[in-house]
Amino acid sequence: MKTYHMDHLDRLESQSIYILREAYREFKSLCMLWSIGKDSTVMLWLARKAFFGHVPIPLVHIDTRYKIPEMIEYRDRVAIEWNLNMIYGENRDAIEEKRTFPDGNTDRITCCRHLKSEALKKTLSGQWPRFRMDHSLRKYVPDESRTPYTGVIAGVRADEEGSRSKERYFSPRDSENSWDVGDQPPEFWNQFKTDFAPGTHVRIHPLLDWTELNVWEYIGRENIPLVSLYFNRGNGTRYRSLGCFPCTTPIESEAATVSEIIAELADGRLSSVAERSGRAQDREDGGGLETLRRDGYM
Amino acid sequence: MNIVIIGHVDHGKSTVIGRLLADTGSLPEGRLESVKESCRRNAKPFEYAFLLDALKDEQSQGITIDTARCFFRSDFRDYIIIDAPGHIEFLKNMITGASRAEAALLVIDAREGIQENSKRHGHMAAMLGIRQVTVLVNKMDLVDYREEVFSDLRDEYTAYLRHLDLTPLSFIPVSARDGENIAEHSLRMPWYSGHTVLRQLDLFRSAEDASGAHFRFPVQDIYKFTGSNDDRRIVAGTVLAGSIEVGEKVVFQPSGKQSVIRSVESFNTPSKRSAGAGQAAGFTLETQLYIRPGEIMLKVSEPSCEVGSRFRANVFWLGRAPLVKGREYKLKVGTARVAVKLAEINNTLDSSDLVFSRSKQQLDCRDVGECIFETVRPVAFDTVSTNEATGRFVVVDNYEIAGGGIILENLSSGQTPLQRHISERERHWEYGLVRLPEREHANGHRAKFILFTGSRGSGKRSLAKQLEQELFSRKLHVYYLGLAALEHGLDADLGYHEDHADERLRRIGELARILTDTGLIFIAVADDADDYAIEVLRQLNAPNEVLVVAVGDHLLSRFSPDLQIPAGTDDSAAVERLNGMLATREIIADYHI
Numbered sequence: 001m002k003t004y005h006m007d008h009l010d011r012l013e014s015q016s017i018y019i020l021r022e023a024y025r026e027f028k029s030l031c032m033l034w035s036i037g038k039d040s041t042v043m044l045w046l047a048r049k050a051f052f053g054h055v056p057i058p059l060v061h062i063d064t065r066y067k068i069p070e071m072i073e074y075r076d077r078v079a080i081e082w083n084l085n086m087i088y089g090e091n092r093d094a095i096e097e098k099r100t101f102p103d104g105n106t107d108r109i110t111c112c113r114h115l116k117s118e119a120l121k122k123t124l125s126g127q128w129p130r131f132r133m134d135h136s137l138r139k140y141v142p143d144e145s146r147t148p149y150t151g152v153i154a155g156v157r158a159d160e161e162g163s164r165s166k167e168r169y170f171s172p173r174d175s176e177n178s179w180d181v182g183d184q185p186p187e188f189w190n191q192f193k194t195d196f197a198p199g200t201h202v203r204i205h206p207l208l209d210w211t212e213l214n215v216w217e218y219i220g221r222e223n224i225p226l227v228s229l230y231f232n233r234g235n236g237t238r239y240r241s242l243g244c245f246p247c248t249t250p251i252e253s254e255a256a257t258v259s260e261i262i263a264e265l266a267d268g269r270l271s272s273v274a275e276r277s278g279r280a281q282d283r284e285d286g287g288g289l290e291t292l293r294r295d296g297y298m
Numbered sequence: 299m300n301i302v303i304i305g306h307v308d309h310g311k312s313t314v315i316g317r318l319l320a321d322t323g324s325l326p327e328g329r330l331e332s333v334k335e336s337c338r339r340n341a342k343p344f345e346y347a348f349l350l351d352a353l354k355d356e357q358s359q360g361i362t363i364d365t366a367r368c369f370f371r372s373d374f375r376d377y378i379i380i381d382a383p384g385h386i387e388f389l390k391n392m393i394t395g396a397s398r399a400e401a402a403l404l405v406i407d408a409r410e411g412i413q414e415n416s417k418r419h420g421h422m423a424a425m426l427g428i429r430q431v432t433v434l435v436n437k438m439d440l441v442d443y444r445e446e447v448f449s450d451l452r453d454e455y456t457a458y459l460r461h462l463d464l465t466p467l468s469f470i471p472v473s474a475r476d477g478e479n480i481a482e483h484s485l486r487m488p489w490y491s492g493h494t495v496l497r498q499l500d501l502f503r504s505a506e507d508a509s510g511a512h513f514r515f516p517v518q519d520i521y522k523f524t525g526s527n528d529d530r531r532i533v534a535g536t537v538l539a540g541s542i543e544v545g546e547k548v549v550f551q552p553s554g555k556q557s558v559i560r561s562v563e564s565f566n567t568p569s570k571r572s573a574g575a576g577q578a579a580g581f582t583l584e585t586q587l588y589i590r591p592g593e594i595m596l597k598v599s600e601p602s603c604e605v606g607s608r609f610r611a612n613v614f615w616l617g618r619a620p621l622v623k624g625r626e627y628k629l630k631v632g633t634a635r636v637a638v639k640l641a642e643i644n645n646t647l648d649s650s651d652l653v654f655s656r657s658k659q660q661l662d663c664r665d666v667g668e669c670i671f672e673t674v675r676p677v678a679f680d681t682v683s684t685n686e687a688t689g690r691f692v693v694v695d696n697y698e699i700a701g702g703g704i705i706l707e708n709l710s711s712g713q714t715p716l717q718r719h720i721s722e723r724e725r726h727w728e729y730g731l732v733r734l735p736e737r738e739h740a741n742g743h744r745a746k747f748i749l750f751t752g753s754r755g756s757g758k759r760s761l762a763k764q765l766e767q768e769l770f771s772r773k774l775h776v777y778y779l780g781l782a783a784l785e786h787g788l789d790a791d792l793g794y795h796e797d798h799a800d801e802r803l804r805r806i807g808e809l810a811r812i813l814t815d816t817g818l819i820f821i822a823v824a825d826d827a828d829d830y831a832i833e834v835l836r837q838l839n840a841p842n843e844v845l846v847v848a849v850g851d852h853l854l855s856r857f858s859p860d861l862q863i864p865a866g867t868d869d870s871a872a873v874e875r876l877n878g879m880l881a882t883r884e885i886i887a888d889y890h891i
Contacts, residue, residue: 006504006576006577007375008299008375008376010576010577011576013578014536014576014577014578017536017578018518018536018578021518021519021534021535021578022518024519025518025519025591048565048566049564049565049566049578050534050578051521051523052521052523052528052530052532052534052563052564052565052580053528053565054523054526054528056523083526158367159367159369168394184390184391184394185390185698185699186390186391186393186394186616186699186702187394187397187398187699188393188394188397188426188690188692188699188702189397189398189426189427189687189690189692189702191630191690191691191692191699191702192699193697193698193699195628195694195697195698196697197697209367209378211369214376222566
């Protein structure tokens with residue numbers, strides 16, 4: 001009898017693929033949020049696994065125009081290389097009216113709310129314009145579709161911070177995008193909430209059971225190309241979590257390769273430091289991220 | 299591996315987890331020291347549970363904890379420990395947590411003994427199919443590590459679990475506070491020679507051991523990414539049990555279609571020739587079959603699964619509205635979705651007070667009951683004793699998963715719900731004074747339902763219309779109905795969702811029954827109708843008959859069509875053959891006259 005040994009990463013991969021296929025089957029209007037970070041890039045890779053090299057789901061990125069430039073460059077390069085249906089949205093008014101941090105007169109949380117939460121909400125609902133990569137022109141053109149997305153795949157992990165450890169794989173959001181943490185539907189075995197009332201949508205979380213270390217181990221195993229900001233490029237620093245440049249600081253680290261990052265995570269030096277500690281908006285008020293997440297932030 | 303930790307409030311679940319994290323070195327650096335320091339400052343004795351609470355507090359930022367997950371790694375493997383809340387209000391969360399687990403640690407306080415939740419959670423574990431349960435008899439330090447306390451509790455609880463058909467793998471006497479028998483053998487309980495908790499965790503078997511079982515592959519979807527220049531038609535899903543190799547013969551249930559595995563597909567891996575339990579996989583087949591998501595792919599060489607539309611099950615109900623007879627729900631079993639009704643309730647158990655009843659007519663929230671369900675069409679499944687993963691289902695009520703259950707027995711002999719529907723309909727059918735034979739006589743031809751089927755783009759539609767024109771020109775009573783006309787008319791209330799496929803089918807069948815009764819030759823087309831769809835239409839159209847014309851590929855396995863028109867046949871030649879068939883079947887008089 002041949003045995004099929006599956007290690008922990010194999011199981012995580014298999015479960016994530018199952019979730020992605022379930023989402024693709026059940027949601028006619030589905031998209032995947034791609035932040036360009038390592039987690040959602042792993043998720044994108046898992047989609048290629050699930051759909052045998054294809055990504056039949058549009059990828060949505062919310063551009064704040066404050067993203068570190070390498071991120072956008074990397075996004076467009078990968079979008080072309082992997083033939084992705086790439087879409088971005090943004091809060092054009094807030095950016096033009098400078099309702100931003102630090103060069104406008106708002107704090108970090110309000111800036112996040114404008115440039116990310118609100119832009120995300122209105123892009124998903126189709127109220128604001130979407131821009132789609134035209135592969136023949138190799139540039140973005142206004143997207144004709146204004147159809148609201150009813151299934152939104154996001155790369156959140158349970159170990160990132162407390163509120164995320166309570167997420168379900170398939171998590172309903174009401175028409176205001178808000179999340180009722182106290183009263184979530186049950187998930188029995190591998191049966192998820194794939195039915196939803198008109199006007200509501202479902203967030204789908206294929207990476208919920210992955211830890212930061214699992215993500216890096218998988219990146220190493222599959223040789224997934226990442227944006228170079230995650231690695232020390234000679235100045236003794238690297239980013240552990242990516243965001244907008246005014247609010248994201250790198251950590252001190254010599255790790256220049258995936259295996260060096262895994263060693264760094266495994267030796268415990270970073271274990272007393274939260275992964276998102278370089279993300280200033282989390283600390284702005286007591287429950288920064290929780291407040292933002294109830295409001296639809298990813 | 300996912301492990302759930304369950305048990306009565308204050309029996310020490312958090313302490314067990316805290317101790318496991320500490321003793322395996324899984325805590326963030328300095329955390330143990332800082333919690334100890336804060337206890338010292340507040341002059342309260344340090345407890346390992348505080349460690350967990352400190353982690354949760356830090357993580358939770360002030361909102362109520364539900365099913366939190368802790369991660370740790372033994373020398374052997376990675377674990378996700380799911381801390382399931384003990385309070386009854388958190389039942390949905392407990393179920394969610396526990397149903398993800400491959401094994402459970404059930405904690406009982408040695409001094410307090412078996413309490414309400416010890417029983418309820420044991421019941422849940424059995425219900426949810428967690429077969430690997432280890433009972434930790436905790437707080438042994440409070441009973442002076444006496445062996446008879448442990449063995450009395452073990453005997454009493456074993457007897458209780460036997461009712462539930464659950465045999466624990468082991469009982470371990472522990473003191474989580476002092477770390478006795480957690481990671482190290484206790485010196486204070488020399489009478490205990492079994493495993494430590496950590497060792498027991500490493501001994502739990504994981505799902506991959508299902509690779510020795512019979513092959514089960516619920517079809518999740520069929521992919522064909524033609525738009526990206528990929529011609530593979532891939533049957534996708536997750537192997538739940540057993541394994542399969544290229545070249546093996548497979549059968550799909552409930553359709554009964556057969557083929558052979560041509561290839562095992564994957565992305566960014568070395569090429570594969572086999573797939574086994576636990577793997578998300580994809581296959582191409584030697585023949586092109588029309589199969590639907592929700593079918594189970596099995597090996598021809600192995601015993602089949604159950605196929606049926608009536609089964610007995612244990613159900614756990616969590617819905618806001620009760621589970622009642624007569625209402626239509628949606629059943630999700632494996633990857634199949636089908637409309638279902640509750641037919642009978644054999645008995646119920648109220649999980650909040652553990653009161654048993656034989657007289658309840660509905661299942662209220664938190665009731666567990668043994669019930670009989672009927673689906674509108676046959677589905678493939680297993681009884682839970684044959685294969686747990688294909689023997690489990692959920693019931694969706696008003697967009698929400700409202701209950702879950704395990705199938706105990708297939709009861710599908712006897713009449714199907716469809717057969718009952720039809721015999722009811724026929725019993726009540728009100729005829730006029732003119733009957734069909736008289737109409738047929740007057741018309742000079744027989745009434746008939748002619749169904750054209752074939753894959754999309756096979757030309758069946760244009761052929762059907764030409765047949766109508768040809769017959770009409772010869773003064774026959776014939777009518778072609780485009781199904782698109784139904785979509786925005788008769789079926790406008792149904793929408794596009796696949797859940798309504800059965801109802802759409804029923805309406806076509808009922809229409810055919812009426813139209814053929816008027817003496818018409820009624821012509822309709824269906825994309826890729828399978829054996830099941832044709833059987834349903836045949837039954838619904840009865841007592842009148844249906845003729846099946848397959849255009850292009852032959853997609854049926856059990857039924858052979860009445861006429862097969864190969865792809866690329868010239869339309870007039872095809873109409874000629876159709877005329878020939880109608881003549882030989884004595885539906886119309888010889889057309890050469």
